[in-house]
Amino acid sequence: MSNQLIEVPESKANNDLQDDIFDGEQFLGFVVNNEFYGINILSVQEIRSWQACTQLPNAPEYLAGVINIRGDIIPVIDLGIRLGMNAVKPNKETAIVVLNVIYSGTHKKIGAIADSVFDVFEIDPDNIKAVSETIGNIDDKFVKGLCQTQGKTLVLLNVEQLLDLTEVANHYAKVVAL
Amino acid sequence: MAIDLSQFHDVFFEESFESLDIMEQNLLQLPTESDTHPVEPDSLNSIFRAAHSIKGGSATFKFDSVANFTHTLETLLDEMRSGRCQLNPEITNTLLQSVDCLREMLTILQNNKTPDESLYRPLNDELSQLLKIYTSETGTSAGIEPDSGTDTGTDSDKDIINAGQSNREQTSENTTSLKQNNIQNLSQNAQISGQYWVITFKPQPQILRTGNEPLRMFRELAELGELTVEANTDSVVTLNCLEPEECLLQWTLLLQANTEEYMIEEVFEWVMDECELSIESVAEQVFSERLLSIVKQSTVEPSGSRNPLIHSAQQLTQKSDKAKATKASSQNSPSIRVNTEKVDTLINLVGELIITQSMLGEIGEDFSINKLEKLKDGLSQLESNTRELQEHVLQIRMLPISFVFNRFPRMVRDLSVQLEKKVTINITGETTELDKTLMEQIGDPLVHLIRNAMDHGIELPEQRLNQGKPETGVINLSAYHQGGHIVIEINDDGAGINREKVKQRAVQNGLISADSEIPEEQLYALIFEPGFSTAETISDVSGRGVGMDVVKRNIAALGGTIQVSSTEGSGSSITIHMPLTLAILDGQLIQVGDQTYIIPLTSIVESLQLKAKDIISVAGNNQVFLLRDEHVPIVRLYQSFNVMPKQKQITDATIIVVEGAGNKVGLMVDELLSQQQVVIKSLESNFIALPGLSGATILGDGTVALIIDVVGFIHHYSRKTKNRVIAA
Numbered sequence: 066m067s068n069q070l071i072e073v074p075e076s077k078a079n080n081d082l083q084d085d086i087f088d089g090e091q092f093l094g095f096v097v098n099n100e101f102y103g104i105n106i107l108s109v110q111e112i113r114s115w116q117a118c119t120q121l122p123n124a125p126e127y128l129a130g131v132i133n134i135r136g137d138i139i140p141v142i143d144l145g146i147r148l149g150m151n152a153v154k155p156n157k158e159t160a161i162v163v164l165n166v167i168y169s170g171t172h173k174k175i176g177a178i179a180d181s182v183f184d185v186f187e188i189d190p191d192n193i194k195a196v197s198e199t200i201g202n203i204d205d206k207f208v209k210g211l212c213q214t215q216g217k218t219l220v221l222l223n224v225e226q227l228l229d230l231t232e233v234a235n236h237y238a239k240v241v242a243l
Numbered sequence: 244m245a246i247d248l249s250q251f252h253d254v255f256f257e258e259s260f261e262s263l264d265i266m267e268q269n270l271l272q273l274p275t276e277s278d279t280h281p282v283e284p285d286s287l288n289s290i291f292r293a294a295h296s297i298k299g300g301s302a303t304f305k306f307d308s309v310a311n312f313t314h315t316l317e318t319l320l321d322e323m324r325s326g327r328c329q330l331n332p333e334i335t336n337t338l339l340q341s342v343d344c345l346r347e348m349l350t351i352l353q354n355n356k357t358p359d360e361s362l363y364r365p366l367n368d369e370l371s372q373l374l375k376i377y378t379s380e381t382g383t384s385a386g387i388e389p390d391s392g393t394d395t396g397t398d399s400d401k402d403i404i405n406a407g408q409s410n411r412e413q414t415s416e417n418t419t420s421l422k423q424n425n426i427q428n429l430s431q432n433a434q435i436s437g438q439y440w441v442i443t444f445k446p447q448p449q450i451l452r453t454g455n456e457p458l459r460m461f462r463e464l465a466e467l468g469e470l471t472v473e474a475n476t477d478s479v480v481t482l483n484c485l486e487p488e489e490c491l492l493q494w495t496l497l498l499q500a501n502t503e504e505y506m507i508e509e510v511f512e513w514v515m516d517e518c519e520l521s522i523e524s525v526a527e528q529v530f531s532e533r534l535l536s537i538v539k540q541s542t543v544e545p546s547g548s549r550n551p552l553i554h555s556a557q558q559l560t561q562k563s564d565k566a567k568a569t570k571a572s573s574q575n576s577p578s579i580r581v582n583t584e585k586v587d588t589l590i591n592l593v594g595e596l597i598i599t600q601s602m603l604g605e606i607g608e609d610f611s612i613n614k615l616e617k618l619k620d621g622l623s624q625l626e627s628n629t630r631e632l633q634e635h636v637l638q639i640r641m642l643p644i645s646f647v648f649n650r651f652p653r654m655v656r657d658l659s660v661q662l663e664k665k666v667t668i669n670i671t672g673e674t675t676e677l678d679k680t681l682m683e684q685i686g687d688p689l690v691h692l693i694r695n696a697m698d699h700g701i702e703l704p705e706q707r708l709n710q711g712k713p714e715t716g717v718i719n720l721s722a723y724h725q726g727g728h729i730v731i732e733i734n735d736d737g738a739g740i741n742r743e744k745v746k747q748r749a750v751q752n753g754l755i756s757a758d759s760e761i762p763e764e765q766l767y768a769l770i771f772e773p774g775f776s777t778a779e780t781i782s783d784v785s786g787r788g789v790g791m792d793v794v795k796r797n798i799a800a801l802g803g804t805i806q807v808s809s810t811e812g813s814g815s816s817i818t819i820h821m822p823l824t825l826a827i828l829d830g831q832l833i834q835v836g837d838q839t840y841i842i843p844l845t846s847i848v849e850s851l852q853l854k855a856k857d858i859i860s861v862a863g864n865n866q867v868f869l870l871r872d873e874h875v876p877i878v879r880l881y882q883s884f885n886v887m888p889k890q891k892q893i894t895d896a897t898i899i900v901v902e903g904a905g906n907k908v909g910l911m912v913d914e915l916l917s918q919q920q921v922v923i924k925s926l927e928s929n930f931i932a933l934p935g936l937s938g939a940t941i942l943g944d945g946t947v948a949l950i951i952d953v954v955g956f957i958h959h960y961s962r963k964t965k966n967r968v969i970a971a
Contacts, residue, residue: 119838119939119946121949122885122886122933123884123885131926131939131947132947133941133945136924138924138930175929230930233931241935
């Protein structure tokens with residue numbers, strides 16, 4: 066018994082050490098427009114219930130605005146629009162997933178609005194399939210891979226691509242130069 | 244007991260740079276060739292003390308190059324202090340160069356690199372040369388004077404700390420360069436070599452105060468050969484009359500080493516004047532007898548001083564490796580020195596805050612409606628507590644502007660030589676306090692302005708005499724507080740700005756037309772245009788016309804303004820207004836649709852409501868209105884920011900007239916809300932900076948409100964509206 070107890074955390078620790086993201090990682094599953102998505106749990110800092118965002122003037126449509134998290138101002142994207150669907154309609158289940166993303170060496174926090182968050186999955190790398198062609202309206206740069214788990218098909222997302230700061234900067238350069 | 248010395252590096256560097264500043268300031272006060280007022284002993288003493296503490300510190304941290312260089316410097320200074328060496332401009336110049344050199348060396352060391360010998364070697368030689376020239380006349384040899392009782396200020400405190408640290412720190416061998424330096428002096432002594440040495444070392448009680456640590460010297464000796472140390476504790480007093488800063492121990496050291504007397508003497512070099520020292524070469528038999536007696540004693544008295552010493556000596560090598568390893572990881576984080584008074588005030592305020600909190604806690608624990616009054620009282624107390632706390636926390640970031648001003652006397656001195664002009668600088672209000680971040684950014688613009696004043700403003704000496712002005716030009720630099728701003732003024736009594744020249748150049752550059760009459764104020768504003776310079780020749784100092792526009796941009800970026808006034812022939816004056824801090828601003832909350840924005844109060848001229856007859860339509864859809872004979876364009880904020888407003892009609896909305904970079908704009912908003920102080924948060928920490936916004940803040944209800952950067956907004960959006968209109 067005691068051996069088993071020790072073994073579990075050890076194997077977990079090993080997984081954490083591995084660079085390869087597809088090696089038995091844990092993913093946070095959430096729903097956007099009735100579809101299932103997953104984000105590597107190591108990027109997730111916290112999950113908050115929905116709160117109104119302060120709009121950013123002339124922002125790209127997918128950028129819902131900024132919110133205050135304990136004194137930090139963080140940008141929030143609407144995953145619905147970002148993934149090529151309708152904007153998320155806030156209700157009791159709506160969540161803002163706060164992600165820790167590294168942009169050119171610096172840690173930044175961003176928020177992502179999802180319809181709801183449902184579970185954490187441990188996914189075997191063998192179960193993850195690469196996507197060969199664009200699925201639906203989703204830009205394939207957002208997609209890391211697909212996987213079947215607990216009878217659901219999960220689209221695993223590339224966290225770094227969700228908010229591209231250069232893209233935003235270019236957007237503003239266009240708006241202001243108009 | 245592994246003490247990681249690298250944790251003190253930051254403090255050392257900070258203190259050393261401060262010491263260098265002190266040296267520089269005092270060197271600049273030394274008489275120049277023209278005036279003959281006697282040397283202030285105070286300033287020489289300050290220079291000496293500063294050099295001494297750098298020496299002490301650098302030796303502790305084993306920055307030998309710095310230690311050796313400062314040692315040479317200090318020797319020369321000491322000769323000057325004792326009056327054996329007369330002060331002259333040559334020496335002052337060399338000393339100033341040495342200060343620069345030291346600063347460079349320390350900067351290199353701070354970056355964990357080793358300064359190249361070529362950096363300091365020539366200056367070191369020059370110093371030694373000077374020392375030889377100016378001291379040989381009186382025939383005294385170069386040596387360190389005992390530090391007199393006057394030398395016990397803060398300086399000696401540091402030394403004691405250093406000595407304490409050094410206790411646990413390993414001393415490596417003396418560097419070769421120090422040896423080379425001293426061989427000259429020491430070679431005069433008879434060179435005795437031998438194998439067995441008996442050294443008696445009786446330091447004066449105050450030896451520790453000068454930053455000398457006997458243990459370090461013994462370790463150095465131990466490197467020469469096998470060392471046995473016997474401490475003579477006869478003069479140690481009882482604990483109750485013990486003065487911890489005094490060294491009451493005396494030592495007999497038995498050294499078995501194949502060495503020469505000067506090598507041993509060298510170890511004691513820095514303390515030579517503070518101790519009784521005898522070095523004897525003895526026969527083997529005498530030596531072993533002495534040795535035996537010590538060993539016997541120490542077996543009888545196991546608490547003898549020998550064992551711990553040997554023990555500690557063994558640990559040393561291991562430690563140094565460890566210290567090196569951690570050194571690399573220590574990072575340079577900027578730090579501020581804060582007056583303890585300020586910290587004490589903070590502690591008191593936090594104390595009050597805790598009292599208020601516990602009071603509120605008590606009320607909350609069992610609340611009934613009849614306690615409402617009490618609750619209100621408590622809350623208002625809490626508010627005043629937090630406000631006070633906020634004010635004082637901001638105070639911590641405030642530093643006297645002398646941090647920036649202090650570099651100017653030196654700059655003026657160097658430049659006046661370069662430009663062959665005679666200039667003095669008067670500084671007033673250097674204790675005026677300013678936020679640290681602003682301080683860092685105001686330095687360069689000020690340097691530009693002062694260089695400009697010297698190059699373009701102040702005339703050559705003959706020219707000045709011809710005009711009936713004193714030969715020496717004067718630049719006045721002053722700082723003072725006015726309202727929530729700091730004002731910095733730079734006046735010179737030079738030629739002033741040549742209006743015709745400025746106009747001519749402006750016409751040449753196509754900024755104005757040849758026949759236009761423009762008011763003085765606007766004409767002077769032209770000198771801040773990029774590429775604008777009226778200097779006929781381009782010099783190293785200025786004239787390329789890049790300076791002034793950068794100055795203006797930098798100051799504008801800090802939320803400041805710059806104004807010029809000038810009288811031809813009698814000088815010009817530049818006034819800079821800057822906010823005291825960047826961290827907090829007084830803001831006007833405004834509402835457009837469901838969004839709240841903040842406009843800095845300092846940018847708001849006034850707010851008003853327009854009647855239909857006030858609005859003038861220009862070029863179709865563009866509206867302006869007359870504000871005291873000035874046409875002010877109306878910018879619809881909802882349009883610029885693309886939000887749904889409550890009011891689309893100008894007459895229903897409120898117009899806020901804002902001014903930025905000399906342009907006035909009437910911002911159309913739904914309504915004005917309250918005014919409040921807001922803490923500025925950067926958007927960049929998790930996102931990117933956005934055009935027209937200087938950041939965001941968090942309102943009382945926890946939501947985020949964006950702060951409008953008026954200058955940027957006008958730049959980005961008022962142009963945009965115009966273009967839009969044209970397009971439509």
